[in-house]
Amino acid sequence: DVKVTQSSRYLVKRTGEKVFLECVQDMDHENMFWYRQDPGLGLRLIYFSYDVKMKEKGDIPEGYSVSREKKERFSLILESASTNQTSMYLCAGQGGANTGELFFGEGSRLTVL
């Protein structure tokens, strides 16, 4: 079975801390994504990577950066966490061609105090 694994299901961090959210896929996918999901706002794209070391900003990249050093791993970094970054973070890999379905991880619920 296809698998996208997010390293932490629940995290609690303090304002100003640096936060790493890790995502690993076992499908050899080129494209990987980070979304955040908030009530009433739906899923919003933070960053997108279409190859190793290649990335593109999504709709809400401010306050975030990403790293893709290996094809299977796509990391989201919050350089200095703020309370408005409390959210559910979802990583996805994209199957097949660019029209392919997204395979999501289980999500990482981050609370910033």
Next chain:
Amino acid sequence: SQKIEQNSEALNIQEGKTATLTCNYTNYSPAYLQWYRQDPGRGPVFLLLIRENEKEKRKERLKVTFDTTLKQSLFHITASQPADSATYLCALPAGSSNTGKLIFGQGTTLQVKP
């Protein structure tokens, strides 16, 4: 930019009835559209993809239609069951070029009562 509208009000129906969920978009017609199911606390799971040249797609009890004139997709679940209760999301390409980026609607929550 492309905007997606899904009914934010929950849809409550009786078991055995057909559930119909709506996805409207406002800008250019996408080359395809996808539907996902999301259970509470879990990541979305892909259900169906329909392309712009397809009027209808079926998978078991699921049916999706795509009307590029109305800028609308309808998602039907026939003979609904309580296990179908979930939030359903539609997704479209983020731009007119085929980069693979998807944007999502807010989702409609379906509650099927026994």
